[in-house]
Amino acid sequence: MLLLSEVSFASFILIPMDDAGQKNHLKAYGITYFSLEKGNDVKWLLNYKGGSFLLEDHKEFRNECKIRGVSYEVISDTEALQILELIASPSQNMEAITLEKAPKIAVYSPKDKMPWDDAVTMVLNYAEIPYDVIYDEEVLRDELIKYEWLHLHHEDFTGQYGKFYGSYRATPWYIEGKAYSEKLAKKLGYNKVSEEKLAVSLRIRDFVIGGGFMFAMCSATDSFDIALSAEGVDICEAMFDGDPSEANYQDKIDYEKTFAFTNFRLVRNPTEYEFSSIDMTQKRYIQRTADYFSLQEYSAKWDPVPTMLTQNHTSLVKGFMGQTTSFDRKNVKSTVLVMGENKTNEEAKYIHGVKGKGMWTFYGGHDPEDYTHRVGDPKTELDLHPNSPGYRLILNNVLFPAAKKKKQKT
Secondary structure, X not given: OHHHHHHHHEEEEEEOOOOOOOOOHHHHHHHHHHHHHOXXXXXXXXXXXXXXXXXXXXXXXXXXXXXXXXXXXXXXHHHHHHHHHHXXXXXXXXXXXXXXXXXXXXXXXXXXXXXXOOHHHHHHHHHOOOOEEEOHHHHHOOHHHHOOEEEEOOOOOOOOHHHOHXXXXXXXXXXXXXXXXXXXXXXXXXXXXXXXXXXXXHHHHHHHHOOOEEEEEOHHHHHHHHHHHOOXXXXXXXXXXXXXXXXXXXXXXXXXXXXXXXXXXXXXOOOOOOOEOOEOHHHOOOOHHHOEEEEOOOOOOOOHHHHHHOOOOOOEEEOOOOOOOOEEHHHEOOOOEEEEEEOOOOEEEEEEEEEOOEEEEEEOOOOOOOOOOOOOOOOOOHHHOOOOHHHHHHHHHHHHHHEOOOOOOO
């Protein structure tokens, strides 16, 4: 009788996501994804205990929580109903969003490992969320149609090889990478790497317009927009593509073609480790100990999208550097949502927007738990950072496409 009573009474698993209640925030996303893979709906409880998850109670899920070190509570139907009633109250800035299907994930990354690490790949592996690695050949074969979510690896879509020429042109990895890119471009039918990367950028743009979700970090953010804006314009110097750039190419940039940025100035110097005025890396006057960005608060009931993307157990997140560390507010389009920013330095860190039927998110910086990650540095061990707020923002984006589409209230 006691056993039957327990089975009928305890029918939900609550995975708390607040600071005090969760031992491993990052792996909690993996448990949620695992539940979706098994065909179960999940409730994402926005602004309830840090953005908690409510799962159907199955022994398999309990076991996975124990194995992965994720904190959880088994609660009754009555307790679950009380939580949902609290969340539904007009006086509470909370909402329960139904997650219906595990999104199929693609990571755009070169097949040969680069000499730096990709934060998204690391956290997907750590959270045990499956993904496919694709690159230019797959994109140009229109294989993006298989996926709901695409991450852009630390990448240069302008064909300037990451602007590493000034410091690394004599290193074996730079020489080999350049040769590989040129060989791939020719194999795919293009005379220049810049032309091939533009073709890839346009396919990714179409993926988003058609309803896909794109997430980019570090140099993949601004270099992607720059490539779109410079369509049909040669902005590469001779050491990158074999011939000089066009005269007065700055005047030919079309800001209407970009996702996020406008009125930026390109950096012409090929030895300068910078693409444009978008990036704030060289314009920052912040001590490391004071380098934080704040997350905006939104109405969970009226603005569920940005609320989902900013779920965290803190509203203040440690800053971190990258080739593209953050975005100059003067170069961010007025239609773009700035979800995380350092107001003191007038820089946007975490931004979001809509393109066609799809959505995109740009996140400045390279690795949320490695402040100044450099070429050749050891990879971050996420076992040391299981509660990283910076990495949580990445995983919010991973789960976001699973949300049930709601009719607009206006």
